[in-house]
Amino acid sequence: MKKLWKPSHSVTLSLAVTYLAGACLLALMVFMPGLMNQWYSSYYAIYDIGIHPAGLLLLLFYACCPAGIAAIVSLLKLLHNIRRGEVFTRRNVKLLRLLSWCFVFTALVSVYATYFYYPCALILAAAAFLAVILRVVKNVMEQATIMREEQELTI
Numbered sequence: 001m002k003k004l005w006k007p008s009h010s011v012t013l014s015l016a017v018t019y020l021a022g023a024c025l026l027a028l029m030v031f032m033p034g035l036m037n038q039w040y041s042s043y044y045a046i047y048d049i050g051i052h053p054a055g056l057l058l059l060l061f062y063a064c065c066p067a068g069i070a071a072i073v074s075l076l077k078l079l080h081n082i083r084r085g086e087v088f089t090r091r092n093v094k095l096l097r098l099l100s101w102c103f104v105f106t107a108l109v110s111v112y113a114t115y116f117y118y119p120c121a122l123i124l125a126a127a128a129f130l131a132v133i134l135r136v137v138k139n140v141m142e143q144a145t146i147m148r149e150e151q152e153l154t155i
Contacts, residue, residue, distance in 0.1 A: 008083070011079055011082055011083050012083075014079050015076070015079050015080075015083070018072060018075050018076055018079060019076070021072060022069075022072040022076075025065070025068050025069065025072060028061075029062070029065055032058060032061060032062075033058060036054045036057065036058050037054065039054075056113075056116055056117075057113065057116070057117055057120075060109055060110075060112065060113045060120075063109050064105070064106050064109050064110075067102040067103075067105045067106050068102070068106070070098060070102050071098075071099055071102040071103070074095045074098045074099050074102070075095075075099060077091075077095055078092055078095045078096070078099075081095075088141065088144045088145045088148045089145060090145060092141060092145075093138060093141050093142045093145055096134055096137060096138035096141055097138050099134050100131050100134035100135045100138060101131075103127045103128070103130045103131035103134060104127075104128075104131045106123070106127040107123075107124050107127035107128040107131060110123045110124035110127055111124055
């Protein structure tokens with residue numbers, strides 16, 4: 001039986017999704033002020049709450065953008081390294097470490113944002129959970145890299 005899905009297809013799909021996520025982030029950076037203004041204008045016209053946190057949320061969004069860009073770039077570098085066959089390397093461990101810190105930063109900004117807008121707690125939970133998962137994967141990769149290096153020295 002012929003195997004239809006190969007590991008190289010998975011890396012290609014991951015690269016395509018990462019490029020798409022980067023394009024979406026750039027589009028949001030351009031169009032977010034207009035979207036926030038439109039959504040909050042209609043929301044506050046209906047409910048007349050009085051406080052207009054759109055500016056604060058916009059500020060917090062743009063505070064997270066450098067971490068998002070760094071995460072996209074790191075993930076692209078990691079996927080290109082894997083495509084070249086460079087899996088258990090110190091460079092990939094550093095990229096995973098940077099990715100996890102991007103999510104930690106986003107979680108910390110979301111803590112502040114949650115104080116003003118409770119749905120940001122979902123972003124906080126997701127970012128914190130992804131940071132923990134990435135730290136575990138980073139630790140596994142680091143141990144595998146050390147074992148590979150030790151194995152190369154013994155041969």
